[in-house]
Amino acid sequence: MTHESESLVTRRVALIGAAGVTAFGILPLPVRRAEATPATMKAAIHQVIGESPVHKGKVTLDIPPLVENGNTIAMSVAVDSPMTETNYVKAIHVFNEKNPQPNIISVHLGPRAGKAAFSTRIRLADSQNVVAIAELSDGSLWSDTVEVIVTIAACLEYN
Amino acid sequence: MARTLINVPPKAKRGQIIEIKTLISHVMETGYRRNETGAAIPRDIINLFVCNYNGTEIFRANLHQAIAANPFITFFTVATESGTLEFRWTDDNGQVETASAKITVE
Numbered sequence: 549m550t551h552e553s554e555s556l557v558t559r560r561v562a563l564i565g566a567a568g569v570t571a572f573g574i575l576p577l578p579v580r581r582a583e584a585t586p587a588t589m590k591a592a593i594h595q596v597i598g599e600s601p602v603h604k605g606k607v608t609l610d611i612p613p614l615v616e617n618g619n620t621i622a623m624s625v626a627v628d629s630p631m632t633e634t635n636y637v638k639a640i641h642v643f644n645e646k647n648p649q650p651n652i653i654s655v656h657l658g659p660r661a662g663k664a665a666f667s668t669r670i671r672l673a674d675s676q677n678v679v680a681i682a683e684l685s686d687g688s689l690w691s692d693t694v695e696v697i698v699t700i701a702a703c704l705e706y707n
Numbered sequence: 708m709a710r711t712l713i714n715v716p717p718k719a720k721r722g723q724i725i726e727i728k729t730l731i732s733h734v735m736e737t738g739y740r741r742n743e744t745g746a747a748i749p750r751d752i753i754n755l756f757v758c759n760y761n762g763t764e765i766f767r768a769n770l771h772q773a774i775a776a777n778p779f780i781t782f783f784t785v786a787t788e789s790g791t792l793e794f795r796w797t798d799d800n801g802q803v804e805t806a807s808a809k810i811t812v813e
Contacts, residue, residue: 620775644773648739652773655782660765662724662785668768669775671737702775 584650586677589643592650593681596641597689602681606690609642609680613695615672618702623652624667627682627690637664639683646676647702671702709733713794715808719786727758727766728781731796731804737772753778755797761790786812 584592593602610624627637636659642652655666664682672678675697682690714728731753738750756778758766765784778796794806 624781647773648737649772651769651771653771654769656767657782658765660760660763660785660787661783663783666766666768666780666782668778668780671773671775 584645584647586645589645589650589679593641593643593679596651596654597681597683600687600689602689602691604691607640607680607682607692609678609692609694610667611670611678611694611696613697615696615698617700618672618674618698619700620669621672621696621698622667623670623678624665625680625682625692626663626665629664629682629684631659631662631664633659634685636661636685637682638685640664640666641681641683642670643679643681644672644676645678646674647672652678672696672698673701674698709796709804711794711796711804711806713792713806713808715792715810717809718811718813721786721788721812723786724783725786725810726781726783727792728779729756729758729794729806730777730779732777733796733798735770735772735774735776735778739772751799753796753798755795756780757795758782758784759793759795760784761788786810788812 606628608626611621615621625640629637637657639654639656641654643650644652652670653668657664677693677695679691679693710732712730716725719725733753736748736751740748742748752772754770756768757764766782768780770778789812792808796804
């Protein structure tokens with residue numbers, strides 16, 4: 549009998565404990581994580597290039613698909629364009645889905661570039677899609693999307 | 708403000724496409740990090756980079772927080788004439804850093 553009641557108490561304590569943990573898990577924590585979403589990325593794209601339709605192709609976005617350290621990732625963008633006075637790339641914009649800010653970089657070029665390409669190093673806070681959009685001199689828009697897996701995210705470290 | 712490193716070929720043939728590499732030391736503080744007391748570290752990034760070739764703008768980049776610390780940017784241009792390439796970086800505090808490189812076009 550003694551033994552039985554003891555085990556009951558233990559079980560009750562365990563149940564209360566479990567309920568507590570569950571409740572705590574459900575409670576909205578007062579920590580606000582700044583994060584862009586695919587929707588905010590769309591809004592950012594809309595803000596930069598407007599309503600015009602974006603075609604797939606012509607743009608090559610080069611980022612390693614699997615990245616160990618999100619704090620510095622080599623990225624290069626190249627656009628297939630003859631870069632003549634009448635047919636050239638005006639601008640290249642790069643966006644992300646899940647960093648606190650959806651914009652990465654916007655570069656402006658002209659026919660004097662000779663080659664519509666640039667490279668830089670970026671930060672990514674999470675595994676996500678990165679989108680590059682090129683704006684051509686005739687007003688058409690072309691894009692490329694790359695899914696990047698990041699194992700150690702940027703932006704989360706404390707000083 | 709910062710140290711810069713520029714790589715421009717010293718000589719090029721007229722009409723040749725040359726690659727320009729630029730690097731500047733800068734923390735590119737995102738504004739999302741906190742220090743050990745929990746206070747937010749204010750945003751401080753280079754937001755604009757411009758390259759002029761003999762006074763004509765050939766490349767301009769608007770940078771955001773997603774650019775890694777010590778921004779490294781490479782791009783291309785057609786070697787049209789001998790002269791100077793000027794590079795200008797502007798940060799959130801309005802500080803401007805400049806660098807230049809000479810090129811001889813044959």
